[in-house]
Amino acid sequence: MNLGNCPKCGRLYALNFQEMCSDCLKNIEAEYQECAQFLRETKGATIHEVAEATGVSIRQITKFIREGRISIANAPNLSYPCEVCGTLIRESNMCESCRTRLTKELRSVASDGQSGNDAFNKKEDYTYKAVDKLRKY
Numbered sequence: 671m672n673l674g675n676c677p678k679c680g681r682l683y684a685l686n687f688q689e690m691c692s693d694c695l696k697n698i699e700a701e702y703q704e705c706a707q708f709l710r711e712t713k714g715a716t717i718h719e720v721a722e723a724t725g726v727s728i729r730q731i732t733k734f735i736r737e738g739r740i741s742i743a744n745a746p747n748l749s750y751p752c753e754v755c756g757t758l759i760r761e762s763n764m765c766e767s768c769r770t771r772l773t774k775e776l777r778s779v780a781s782d783g784q785s786g787n788d789a790f791n792k793k794e795d796y797t798y799k800a801v802d803k804l805r806k807y
């Protein structure tokens with residue numbers, strides 16, 4: 671049996687298919703039940719209202735939403751923070767502007783890599799010619 675430290679409470683537990691110890695899983699399950707219950711009663715709740723009413727962290731609620739355990743389809747005001755800037759969103763992991771910025775950044779990194787490669791190739795070409803010259807003499 672493999673033992674590991676629970677990432678949530680730090681206690682030793684038997685590693686299994688779960689990402690944390692059974693106590694923490696139970697806690698999270700209870701948190702989920704509370705959120706689900708609250709949302710059943712308050713369909714128009716925002717994530718802040720859910721967090722306030724249940725005492726569950728926004729981070730954890732976001733996780734429930736991402737895992738698909740809490741559906742935002744039936745909760746018109748429920749959104750979760752963008753991974754990067756915290757703007758409330760209702761789809762994907764990032765808001766529109768962060769996604770645009772990331773795409774741009776990735777593109778510029780890619781083109782930087784390109785020119786870096788070109789420079790490298792030229793240098794190699796130059797080295798080759800230099801060696802070639804040396805051979806002639």
Ligand SMILES: [Zn+2]
Nearest residue numbers: 676679691694
């Ligand atoms: Zn634990």
Ligand SMILES: [Zn+2]
Nearest residue numbers: 752755765768
């Ligand atoms: Zn963002």
